[in-house]
Amino acid sequence: SQQGEEDPQALSIQEGENATMNCSYKTSINNLQWYRQNSGRGLVHLILIRSNEREKHSGRLRVTLDTSKKSSSLLITASRAADTASYFCATEDRGGAQKLVFGQGTRLTINP
């Protein structure tokens, strides 16, 4: 089944810097979602971008989608220690399985 692949697998930056995570997927999609997961907790929905959108903002988050390259990126600006978490992309196949398939995630560490 299709699965997004996040890159990098792990990222460590200093507080205040920007963090960029990438997600690539294999087949055409209807839309793509990003989630955050703090250690030992459930996933929290961050943002959804539809296949006909190229960019979306939410607070310090910016998501881009390039359907020609089958990739998406999540940018967190002015990072904070509280942003330390794993970040997952999730896609729904255009084939219509109507379920989300999650990528392996990027583990982000923000150093104070």
Added chain:
Amino acid sequence: DAMVIQNPRYQVTQFGKPVTLSCSQTLNHNVMYWYQQKSSQAPKLLFHYYDKDFNNEADTPDNFQSRRPNTSFCFLDIRSPGLGDAAMYLCATSRSTGGLQPQHFGDGTRLSIL
């Protein structure tokens, strides 16, 4: 104001001893999902209910069963847990299926097998 609640947070069981994990929601969502997540891996969908309709994933082992007695509650039963079933089990809900619906997750139950 917790919306998806999973109990217990931590569960220890013995090899082969049946175990039940529970999930409740206050969102009145139609869909409830169960995911299995092993360390540093993606959540893997086991099955979901759309109202009372049960949808099993093709690769979910027969050892895993689910019940949804009403809109608010959903249970995951593992009939004979093996060591490979040790994982975090996540419950999630959404208004309907499909990628336009964000999913709301509980904080999971971490299952250990002795």
